[in-house]
Amino acid sequence: MRRPVVGGNWKMHGTLQAARDLARALAARLGRQPAAGAEIVVFPPAVHLVAVVEELKGTAVGVGAQNAHFAASGAYTGEVSPTMILDAGAAWALLGHSERRHFEGGAPEDDALLNRKLKAALAAGMRPVLCIGETLAERESGRTEAVLGGQLSGSLAGLSSEELVRTVLAYEPVWAIGTGKTATPETAQEAHAFVRRWLAGRFSAETAGEVRVQYGGSVKPENAAALMAMPDVDGALVGGASLAAAAFAAIVTAARR
Numbered sequence: 001m002r003r004p005v006v007g008g009n010w011k012m013h014g015t016l017q018a019a020r021d022l023a024r025a026l027a028a029r030l031g032r033q034p035a036a037g038a039e040i041v042v043f044p045p046a047v048h049l050v051a052v053v054e055e056l057k058g059t060a061v062g063v064g065a066q067n068a069h070f071a072a073s074g075a076y077t078g079e080v081s082p083t084m085i086l087d088a089g090a091a092w093a094l095l096g097h098s099e100r101r102h103f104e105g106g107a108p109e110d111d112a113l114l115n116r117k118l119k120a121a122l123a124a125g126m127r128p129v130l131c132i133g134e135t136l137a138e139r140e141s142g143r144t145e146a147v148l149g150g151q152l153s154g155s156l157a158g159l160s161s162e163e164l165v166r167t168v169l170a171y172e173p174v175w176a177i178g179t180g181k182t183a184t185p186e187t188a189q190e191a192h193a194f195v196r197r198w199l200a201g202r203f204s205a206e207t208a209g210e211v212r213v214q215y216g217g218s219v220k221p222e223n224a225a226a227l228m229a230m231p232d233v234d235g236a237l238v239g240g241a242s243l244a245a246a247a248f249a250a251i252v253t254a255a256r257r
Helices: 018-032 046-056 081-085 111-123 136-140 146-156 162-164 185-204 205-208 223-227 245-257
Strands: 005-009 041-044 063-064 092-095 127-132 168-171 213-216 235-238
Touching: 005 092, 005 168, 005 213, 018 041, 018 046, 018 063, 018 185, 018 245, 041 092, 041 235, 046 063, 063 127, 081 111, 092 111, 092 235, 111 146, 127 136, 127 146, 127 185, 136 146, 136 235, 162 205, 168 185, 185 213, 185 223, 223 235
Parallel strands: 005 041, 005 235, 041 063, 063 092, 092 127, 127 168, 168 213, 213 235
Antiparallel strands: none
């Protein structure tokens, strides 16, 4: 049985005090004991990492960064390295979110860059979450599987089976992120099943069966249970709903079931 993962991507929201308050509320709701049946992680803005780690110490909630560079240090202004993230007390890294793959006002991240970032995070001992997903135009033109396969091929190039199993994949259809539109459970299952078939073909059926694949895209308490009831959906990557402790806790509860 694959243990579901529920992640909360806080994106570029909140003050330091708001981050502390949200972390405290999550600690109170999700308890101080290890979560039965689900793994939980939140991804606050980098400037809030240390504070959130402090607030969640000793709880069932892990902490990760929303990005990680491929170098341990160097002349990379504005970037954060795996070494720095680990030193801040966080263990996870969110890589390849569509808002970075399709960077508004900046350089988009391609699969070759994400492959370097993923390998660096794994080498540092981090727990990466790699996002993949198609745009609305790509889906409507029947290219969903081709796009997902291309992203997987480029981003996972050169990984061993052991490294792949340590990586969580997050299928996030771009057309469903922040739009209020959600893939139906059946649509999500089709994409997740394709991802698992692709992994089985490139690695092995056994390895593919161990890799956890989250669904992300307007996940809310109202749809979480139906999405995570699908056989190949191993949790959720939550955006807006993760900024409300009650809503995020409800999604975690759905995953635990």
